[in-house]
Every structure is written in C-alpha cells, then in structure tokens.
Amino acid sequence: MAGEMLGANPEDLRELARQMNASAEKLENAAAGIQGRISSVRWGGPDSHAFRGNWSGTFRPKLMHASDMLRNTGKSLIEQAKAQEKASAVDGGSGGDAESAGQDGRNSGTPAKSTVNYWGPHAKVEAKGSTLDGALSGKASAEAWAGTRTETLAKVTAENGTVKAEAKANAAVGAGAEVKASGELLGGLAKGDANAKAFVGAKAGASAEASASLAEGLNGKAEASAMAGIEASAHAGGSALYGLASGSADASAFAGARASADAKAHLGLDGASVSAGGDAFAGAEAKASAKAQIAGVEAGANASAMAGVGARAQGSASVTYDEVKVSFKVGAALGLGVSVGGDLKISPRKIISNMNPGKWF
Numbered sequence: 001m002a003g004e005m006l007g008a009n010p011e012d013l014r015e016l017a018r019q020m021n022a023s024a025e026k027l028e029n030a031a032a033g034i035q036g037r038i039s040s041v042r043w044g045g046p047d048s049h050a051f052r053g054n055w056s057g058t059f060r061p062k063l064m065h066a067s068d069m070l071r072n073t074g075k076s077l078i079e080q081a082k083a084q085e086k087a088s089a090v091d092g093g094s095g096g097d098a099e100s101a102g103q104d105g106r107n108s109g110t111p112a113k114s115t116v117n118y119w120g121p122h123a124k125v126e127a128k129g130s131t132l133d134g135a136l137s138g139k140a141s142a143e144a145w146a147g148t149r150t151e152t153l154a155k156v157t158a159e160n161g162t163v164k165a166e167a168k169a170n171a172a173v174g175a176g177a178e179v180k181a182s183g184e185l186l187g188g189l190a191k192g193d194a195n196a197k198a199f200v201g202a203k204a205g206a207s208a209e210a211s212a213s214l215a216e217g218l219n220g221k222a223e224a225s226a227m228a229g230i231e232a233s234a235h236a237g238g239s240a241l242y243g244l245a246s247g248s249a250d251a252s253a254f255a256g257a258r259a260s261a262d263a264k265a266h267l268g269l270d271g272a273s274v275s276a277g278g279d280a281f282a283g284a285e286a287k288a289s290a291k292a293q294i295a296g297v298e299a300g301a302n303a304s305a306m307a308g309v310g311a312r313a314q315g316s317a318s319v320t321y322d323e324v325k326v327s328f329k330v331g332a333a334l335g336l337g338v339s340v341g342g343d344l345k346i347s348p349r350k351i352i353s354n355m356n357p358g359k360w361f
Contacts, residue, residue: 010081016158017074017081023161024070031063062268069212073163120147138183146175162213174201192238202228217268229256247292257282275316283308323347 038055121144128139151170157163182193204226211219230253237248263276284307291300317326324346 010084013077013081013084013158016161017077020070020074020077020161024067024074027063027067027070031060031067035060065267066217069218073212076163077158114151114153116149116151118145118147118149121145122147135186136183138181140179140181142177142179144175144177148173149176162211162216164209164211166207166209168205168207170203170205172199172201172203174199174203176201190238190240192236194234194236196232196234198230198232200230202226217266219264219266221262221264223260223262225258225260227254227256227258229254229258231256245292245294247290249288249290251286251288253284253286255284272320273316273318275314277314279310279313281306281308281310283310 034055038052043051123145124141124143126139126141128137130137149170149172151168153166153168155164155166176197176199178195178197180193180195182191184191204224206224207222209219209221232254233250233252235248235250237246239246259278259280261276261278264274266273285304286306287302287304289300289302293299315327318324
C-alpha cells in the first residue's frame with residue numbers, strides 16, 4: 001500500500017550497523033591492548049604458560065571471531081537497508097512508523113510473515129461474557145477442520161545488538177479439533193481453565209532458529225518431526241485465593257508412528273556447547289501428570305505407559321574453562337521400554353587448583 005512502509009527504517013539499520021562496527025573496533029583494540037600487556041608482563045611458571053596458552057589459543061581467537069561477526073552483520077544490515085529503500089521506492093512511499101521500526105526505533109529487521117491456510121471444511125466459534133457486574137466472567141472457543149492445513153512463519157529481527165532469524169513450516173492432512181474454556185470469579189479470587197485437542201491423520205513440521213550477538217555469541221537450533229496416527233490431549237487447571245493455592249492436571253494419548261530430531265549449538269566468549277537427539281516410536285502411549293501447590297509447598301506426580309517399538313538417543317557436550325561435560329542417553333522399547341545413560345564432567349579449573357594446593361607456582 002502506497003505511503004505505508006513494510007519492514008525496518010533504513011536509517012535505523014544503518015545506525016545499528018555503525019554501532020556494530022564501532023563495537024567490533026573496540027574488541028579489536030581491547031585484544032591488541034591485552035596482547036601487549038601479556039607480552040610485557042614478567043611472569044613465569046606453569047600458571048603463566050597455561051594462561052598464555054588459553055589466551056592465544058582460545059580467548060583471543062574468540063574476541064576476533066566476535067569482531068568479524070559484528071562487522072559481517074553490519075554489512076548485512078547495510079544491504080537490508082538498501083533493499084528496504086528499493087522496496088519502498090517500488091511501493092511509492094518511504095519513511096516508517098513506530099510499529100515497523102520497533103518501540104523507540106530500537107527494533108529493526110524483516111517483520112514476521114505468518115500464514116495459515118486450510119483446504120477443506122473449517123469452522124471456528126468464540127464466545128465470552130460476564131454477569132453479576134463482572135464478578136463472574138468466562139470465555140470459550142472451539143475450532144474444527146478437515147482436509148489439509150499448512151502454516152509458515154519467517155522472521156528476522158535486529159535489537160540491541162542481537163540479530164535473530166526464525167523460520168518454521170508445518171503441514172497436516174486429516175482432521176483436528178480444539179476446545180478451550182476459562183473463567184474467573186471475583187476479579188481473580190478463583191480461576192479455572194481447560195482445553196482439549198484431538199487429531200487424526202498425518203503431519204510434519206520443521207523449524208530453524210539462529211541468533212548472533214556480542215553478549216550471547218552464536219546460537220543455532222533446528223528441529224524436525226513427523227507423525228501418522230491419532231493423538232489427543234487434555235488439560236485442566238485452577239487457582240484460588242489469588243494464587244495461594246493452585247492445581248493442574250494433564251493427560252495425553254497417542255497411537256501410530258512418529259519420529260523427531262533436534263540439534264542445538266552455541267559458541268561464545270563463555271565457551272561452546274552442542275546437543276542432539278532423536279526419537280522414533282510405533283505403537284501406543286499414554287501419559288498423565290498432576291501437581292498442586294499451597295502457600296509455596298508443591299507436590300506432583302506423573303505416570304506413563306507404552307506398548308510398541310521405539311528407540312531414543314540424546315547426547316550433548318559443552319566446553320568451558322570451568323567445566324567440560326559430556327552426557328548421553330539411549331533407550332529402546334520392544335513391548336517394554338528400557339534406557340541407559342551417563343555423564344562425564346571435568347573441571348580444568350579444579351584440576352589446576354588441586355595440582356597446586358599451596359599456590360607454589
């Protein structure tokens with residue numbers, strides 16, 4: 001629409017790029033200054049060798065990598081600003097508003113583009129009301145569909161030096177229904193909510209997220225899943241005396257076949273970590289859980305049952321100066337289920353401390 005800007009204010013993007021380049025230069029200057037001090041200080045012994053090795057082999061490269069990341073992100077933002085100006089020129093307008101640029105102009109990037117499409121019958125009903133001058137209020141909704149349902153989302157944002165990108169896609173063929181209800185008494189003296197979902201058919205989904213910033217480093221996450229069969233879930237919860245006492249219950253059931261996989265990675269000044277997992281199952285499964293709390297005392301219980309064939313594997317690893325950690329878990333089910341796992345933790349800091357209890361070197 002002419003006169004309306006979609007996306008970010010180009011000047012905001014350029015200002016963010018300038019801030020990133022300035023931060024990158026500060027990092028480079030800091031690294032050079034520390035390098036000069038390390039080279040000039042008089043210090044010998046094992047601790048000196050270990051420290052200089054950590055600096056040259058780990059910390060300084062991370063600082064330089066963060067600097068490169070900031071400069072590359074700044075270049076990307078400049079390109080986005082140019083593309084935004086070009087798109088605005090095509091639309092016949094330029095400029096922006098608080099919504100497109102973010103509050104106080106601090107947010108910028110590509111606005112989220114989310115679409116949900118149905119091919120086949122689809123119905124949704126919502127209702128809400130109150131009585132006794134608002135002392136009792138409630139709302140409810142119901143949705144049902146049959147055929148094909150697709151959902152996509154794409155979003156890129158830049159805020160306070162952090163650039164984030166997110167994308168996901170889901171598709172389902174079959175039939176689904178969902179019901180929600182909630183109520184409130186005397187302005188929150190007592191509250192309750194309940195919902196139920198059911199689906200039969202086949203569906204698949206995938207998502208990916210990535211972020212980069214000086215404070216948080218580089219982060220990435222990817223997930224994928226697929227299922228064919230029948231699944232249902234129900235939830236009920238409530239609270240009384242403005243939250244002094246509360247309780248909830250959940251139940252779910254599944255029959256069919258499913259598979260999923262996920263992976264996460266992190267790299268920053270605080271260290272590096274990676275984890276991955278996978279799950280495959282065919283058969284029937286049921287779960288139930290309940291919990292309650294009164295005045296800060298909380299109790300919970302859960303139970304599950306599974307019949308069929310399945311396998312699961314999970315693993316993770318992280319490396320920092322304080323701790324090196326590796327963990328794994330594998331499981332398999334053939335009628336009955338069994339799983340095994342283990343953890344390995346090593347603290348370089350504690351090892352060095354234990355080797356030098358009297359601070360002799």
